[in-house]
Amino acid sequence: xxxxxxxxxxxxxxxxxxxxxxxxxxxxxxxxxxxxxxxxxxxxxxxxxxxxxxxxxxxxxxxxxxxxxxxxxxxxxxxxxxxxxxxxxxxxxxxxxxxxxxxxxxxxx
Amino acid sequence: xxxxxxxxxxxxxxxxxxxxxxxxxxxxxxxxxxxxxxxxxxxxxxxxxxxxxxxxxxxxxxxxxxxxxxxxxxxxxxxxxxxxxxxxxxxxxxxxxxxxxxxxxxxxxxxxxxx
Numbered sequence: 001x002x003x004x005x006x007x008x009x010x011x012x013x014x015x016x017x018x019x020x021x022x023x024x025x026x027x028x029x030x031x032x033x034x035x036x037x038x039x040x041x042x043x044x045x046x047x048x049x050x051x052x053x054x055x056x057x058x059x060x061x062x063x064x065x066x067x068x069x070x071x072x073x074x075x076x077x078x079x080x081x082x083x084x085x086x087x088x089x090x091x092x093x094x095x096x097x098x099x100x101x102x103x104x105x106x107x108x109x
Numbered sequence: 110x111x112x113x114x115x116x117x118x119x120x121x122x123x124x125x126x127x128x129x130x131x132x133x134x135x136x137x138x139x140x141x142x143x144x145x146x147x148x149x150x151x152x153x154x155x156x157x158x159x160x161x162x163x164x165x166x167x168x169x170x171x172x173x174x175x176x177x178x179x180x181x182x183x184x185x186x187x188x189x190x191x192x193x194x195x196x197x198x199x200x201x202x203x204x205x206x207x208x209x210x211x212x213x214x215x216x217x218x219x220x221x222x223x224x
Contacts, residue, residue, distance in 0.1 A: 045212055095157065096157060
């Protein structure tokens with residue numbers, strides 16, 4: 001399976017701190033995508049990084065990809081209470097996304 | 110900003126009944142998907158659809174499931190005879206053939222409860 005696996009499973013931080021979560025996967029990919037899900041709600045696309053890219057930024061988000069280690073990280077800088085959500089990585093090898101179990105991030109005010 | 114919409118937001122049905130979940134993908138998108146998420150579990154791929162036919166389906170997508178694009182805007186998932194284990198959140202997604210062609214945009218989901 002190419003499924004991504006996130007680490008840690010849960011993360012609790014103070015508002016203003018940075019949050020880092022990691023994703024590992026098993027097979028070759030075309031790209032890796034990160035999504036956010038607020039409790040019981042839909043999946044919001046955050047950022048996509050292609051297999052030939054090493055780092056990408058979008059606002060307060062920074063994603064890295066190391067294809068040699070088959071791993072990716074998502075960094076949220078200067079976290080806010082509104083960042084409280086579950087974050088999922090999804091690997092894409094053939095336009096069929098394989099999701100990990102997610103990291104639940106709680107940002108304390 | 111264009112978005113994927115899904116109706117209903119919550120569907121309650123009795124075991125053995127047929128349900129149809131509705132999705133309206135983003136208008137210029139050509140690739141369509143259904144995923145599901147059982148409570149507390151991972152999001153799982155069900156099926157992909159392009160050019161009026163199924164491109165790929167998972168093991169979950171058995172004969173009880175079917176998809177259809179009945180007109181130029183809707184994309185439906187039908188479950189013929191629901192089982193208790195079909196209770197889940199069902200997400201529709203769509204993808205453009207151009208521009209950000211790799212990004213799948215998800216709808217808000219339909220929560221299906223089978224009693």
